[in-house]
Amino acid sequence: MKQKPVISLGKLMNKVLRYTLQVFNYTLFMAIVWYFSIQPPYRQLEEGQAVVTLSFSHAAELREACRRMSQEELLKLPPNMRLPTSCPRERSPVTVELFLDKKLMTRQVVEAPGLHQDQGIDMFHRIKVPAGDHKLRVSMNDDVKVEGPTYRFEKDITLQPEEQVLVDFNANSGGFYINILPKR
Amino acid sequence: MSYINPIKRVYLAIEAWFNLSFGSAWNPLYNLGTLAFFFFWVVLISGLYLFIFFDTSLSGAYASVEYMTHDQWYAAGVMRSLHRYASDAAIVTIMLHMFREFALDRYRGFRWFSWFTGVPTLWMVITLGITGYWLVWDELGLYVAMLSSQLVDALPFMNSAMARNFVGGQLTDRFFTLMAFLHLLGQPLFLVFAIWIHVKRLSFVEITAPIGLSMGSFIALLALSLAAPAVSHGPADMEKVTAVLNLDWFYLAVYPLLDYFTAGQTWMITLGITFFMMIMPWLPPKKTGHAAEVHLDHCNGCEQCADDCPFDAISVQARTDGARYENEVVVHPNLCAACGICVGSCPSSNPFRQKNEQLETGIDMPQFPINDIRERINKAVSELLGDTRIIVIGCDNALDFAGLESSDIKVLSLYCIGMMPPTIVEYALQKGVDGVLITGCRTGDCYYRYGNKWMDQRFDGSRRPILRGRADRDRIKVFRAAETDCKNLRSEVADFRKQLQKLNEAETSNQPGQAHE
Numbered sequence: 027m028k029q030k031p032v033i034s035l036g037k038l039m040n041k042v043l044r045y046t047l048q049v050f051n052y053t054l055f056m057a058i059v060w061y062f063s064i065q066p067p068y069r070q071l072e073e074g075q076a077v078v079t080l081s082f083s084h085a086a087e088l089r090e091a092c093r094r095m096s097q098e099e100l101l102k103l104p105p106n107m108r109l110p111t112s113c114p115r116e117r118s119p120v121t122v123e124l125f126l127d128k129k130l131m132t133r134q135v136v137e138a139p140g141l142h143q144d145q146g147i148d149m150f151h152r153i154k155v156p157a158g159d160h161k162l163r164v165s166m167n168d169d170v171k172v173e174g175p176t177y178r179f180e181k182d183i184t185l186q187p188e189e190q191v192l193v194d195f196n197a198n199s200g201g202f203y204i205n206i207l208p209k210r
Numbered sequence: 211m212s213y214i215n216p217i218k219r220v221y222l223a224i225e226a227w228f229n230l231s232f233g234s235a236w237n238p239l240y241n242l243g244t245l246a247f248f249f250f251w252v253v254l255i256s257g258l259y260l261f262i263f264f265d266t267s268l269s270g271a272y273a274s275v276e277y278m279t280h281d282q283w284y285a286a287g288v289m290r291s292l293h294r295y296a297s298d299a300a301i302v303t304i305m306l307h308m309f310r311e312f313a314l315d316r317y318r319g320f321r322w323f324s325w326f327t328g329v330p331t332l333w334m335v336i337t338l339g340i341t342g343y344w345l346v347w348d349e350l351g352l353y354v355a356m357l358s359s360q361l362v363d364a365l366p367f368m369n370s371a372m373a374r375n376f377v378g379g380q381l382t383d384r385f386f387t388l389m390a391f392l393h394l395l396g397q398p399l400f401l402v403f404a405i406w407i408h409v410k411r412l413s414f415v416e417i418t419a420p421i422g423l424s425m426g427s428f429i430a431l432l433a434l435s436l437a438a439p440a441v442s443h444g445p446a447d448m449e450k451v452t453a454v455l456n457l458d459w460f461y462l463a464v465y466p467l468l469d470y471f472t473a474g475q476t477w478m479i480t481l482g483i484t485f486f487m488m489i490m491p492w493l494p495p496k497k498t499g500h501a502a503e504v505h506l507d508h509c510n511g512c513e514q515c516a517d518d519c520p521f522d523a524i525s526v527q528a529r530t531d532g533a534r535y536e537n538e539v540v541v542h543p544n545l546c547a548a549c550g551i552c553v554g555s556c557p558s559s560n561p562f563r564q565k566n567e568q569l570e571t572g573i574d575m576p577q578f579p580i581n582d583i584r585e586r587i588n589k590a591v592s593e594l595l596g597d598t599r600i601i602v603i604g605c606d607n608a609l610d611f612a613g614l615e616s617s618d619i620k621v622l623s624l625y626c627i628g629m630m631p632p633t634i635v636e637y638a639l640q641k642g643v644d645g646v647l648i649t650g651c652r653t654g655d656c657y658y659r660y661g662n663k664w665m666d667q668r669f670d671g672s673r674r675p676i677l678r679g680r681a682d683r684d685r686i687k688v689f690r691a692a693e694t695d696c697k698n699l700r701s702e703v704a705d706f707r708k709q710l711q712k713l714n715e716a717e718t719s720n721q722p723g724q725a726h727e
Contacts, residue, residue: 047231051238052430059298060438064456068466070353071453081374148371150363190451192377205377 076157076185078124078131080164082195082202085146086118086138087169087176115144118170124193125163126155149195157187164193164202177201214693221313222694225652234654236423242307244419248427249303252296256289257394264345266390267383271347272445279441291435294458297339299431301460304332316657318496320521320547323411329487331404338401339461341393345386350455352376352446357465364473377448411545413522414660499548499625500576502541506530508558509572511537514674515552518628520659521545524552524573539573549658550575550629554665557675559631561587578625583634590620591641598710600703601638603630604649607657609691609699611649619703627651628661632668632677635686645685645710647703653690662690684713 071077092113100108117138124131136147162183165175179202183191194205214222228237238245263286265274278286308328311317317325343354359373375381409415419427443452457465467476501523502515516524516539523545526537541552553559558571561584569581590601596618604611605627615621624630627650635646648665656662667673669686687709689702 044231044233048426051228051231052426055238055299055302056295056430056434059295059302060434062459063294063298063440064458067454068457069454070466070469071451073453075453077451079377081371081377083371083374148363148374150360150371150373150377188450188453190377190449 071154071188074157074187075154076187077190078126078153078155078162078185078193079151079190080122080124080132080134080153080193081150082193083146083148084120084168084195084197086120087171088114089116089118089170090114091171115142117144117146118168120147120149121167122149123165124153126153126160128161128163131155155185157185157189159184162193166195166202179203217313218315219694221310222692225655225692226694229652232423234652236420236426237654238303238423238427239306239310240654241419241423242303242310244416245423245427246300246303246307247417248419248424249296249300252292252428252431253300254398256293256296259289260286260293261390261394264390266386268347268381268386271345271386272442275346275348275442279439283439287439288432288435291438291440292431293342294440295431295434297342298458298460299427300335301339304335308332312490314657315496318491319498320545322491324408325491326488327404327408327410329484331401331408333484334397334401334404336461338393338397339458341389341397343458343461344389345393346442347386347446349443349446349450349452350457351443352448353452353455354462354465357468360468360473361476364477411521412659413520498546501543501546501548502550502552502573503576504539504541504573505570506533506538506572508570509535509538510557511535511539512557512674513537513539514555514557515539515573518551518555518660518664518673520549520551520661521547523547541573547658548575548625549661550578550625551658551661551664553580554629554631554668555675556631560633560675561631561637562633575625575629580631583622583624583630584637586622587634587638587641590622591638591643594618594620594643597644597714598707599642599644600647600706600710601643601645602647602649602703603627603634605629605651605657605661608649608651609693609695611696611699613696614699614703626656626658626661628656628658628664630665632665632675632681636678636681639681639685644714645687645706647706648686648688649699650690652692655692685710 092111095108095110095112099112100110119135119137121133121135123133131153132151134149134151136149137143138147139145160183162179162181164177164179166177167175169176177195177197179193181204183204185191192205193202195202225237225239228239232238234240260278263274263278263282265271275290278290280287311321311325340354340358344351344358356373356376359371359376362368362372363370375385418424443455457463464476464480467479471479511526511529511533513526516526523542524539525542527540529535529538531538552573553571553575556572559574559580560571561569561580563569569579569584571580574580587601591599594601594617598618600619602611602614602619602621604621604623606623606625611621612623627648630648635648638646650662650665651657653662664673668675669677669688671677687702687706689699691698
């Protein structure tokens, strides 16, 4: 019994030709591997663009201040839970607006996370902007009891192309500030 | 010729091209799984070498990679390139593997499990590559870290901004220790586990590519590594957002989506595609035939069917019917592919047995029992006319050979060519057929994995049940082909006819006055 290959190489198809085809196939395969491992290049910023990154952690103000419980309210509670004051845990949502040259670039409204909405928020937002001189203005409201911004920040900045500036926040040191990013 | 969908037609043409240059044994498309394993081995070995020189610290990582790339270009540099390109080649191979299964409709029915588990396994490979890019800690590493963090931050159970770590100066060396642990140990371990699950429903899982193919692939990888060594971008700089990046699209293609969609939407898109791919085997579902059935009164517990089952659907247990044999086999219907290979394995599937009664065997296909096969042979023998009476035996999954049927050719299509007990061929010849042409899936590409291989081994005597010596090998021809190779089949039949004519003439001249029976 004689088994014939699926596709006969034929008399003309000698080993040299067969190996030449193999080299061609390997070359084609590796060319695809090489090309898509680095090409085509991806442009994440247009020519002359920079990035303003708004990123901070902050625990907003409580929605309601602590208050003294009335006698009636206390009597409705089990004896072991009759505390004289009630302090709701829910925190206010945080509203942040970032303007560049008076133009609103982003407005973020973030609810406090957690089952009781009692945790601090984490903000991370990147905005692509043209490089050059800009007037940066950031405002935040973190207290539902207050009308308008609770924090304001203004600064003239100069951005180089591809530069990233980080707008950070620390309530203990007065609010927003420009964080100098480390070079690594 | 029956209808063949265009995707399958294109795939079969590519496969034929590779058969032309590599032959069926080395055809990369028949070895995509083992080839992916081979690339993983290259990745593992090169990765271990790179780890010797890699500094797992924030300030030292990039410098150590630069040292390997430039100062020690001849060893670590080449290893780095091998590591990169073998990882990419593995993705290409896996994608081709998926395309192949899709094009050949080998992802539905009983194969759903391998497809279903293969999709998340691909994601595990991709995430392994992603953590590898972080470790270089160049501009691309920072980009990947930053955007990966944004994706993680969008998950509902995350309540802190991981991405802040990459802008707020909070990053420490511990981050690199964690990443190195993930990339070197955690992820590979999970990947090995996922691959184990992926092949769980298969037996005889091959993980070693043919030596020629492995050597060729390695030489090609090495040549690429020397011709275009892998290099880094500039060092990670958190003050900077690099405008143009040379992304590795095999691993990082998801990140540009974040420029067009929010992280949540990106999750929805990727999870949506993943979910869709995972449920593809049911769109629409493919019905698998009835599972094989064991007939203990004809089973001697030889276990050959359990040894031959390509889908691990037959197990062996202690005898339950009180017969004198030690064991019996049990078919697990949910695993059975209904290929019938077990019928071909069973020594009781011998058409010379029970000649005047219903032929029964130890394990049989309820919708196409061995008795029907023998009856079909008997009927064909009685109907064949002419000088070269041929029976063509093939399978339902390769080329459509029904069109060959004529007065001197009768066809018999089985579920798989491995379903054919070798004694069937001997039986047909003894009944007076001039020749038996056996066809089936292309060599190396059996629809049910091992039908061709088992048949070859039964014919060359290395696997039970064997084709006995008394069967005239000159009157048996094997021609394997895909659905698109019908023209070749006709020319093979014509050649076979000539061969049989010569044999008949020779026999007639040797035995004057005695016609060939």
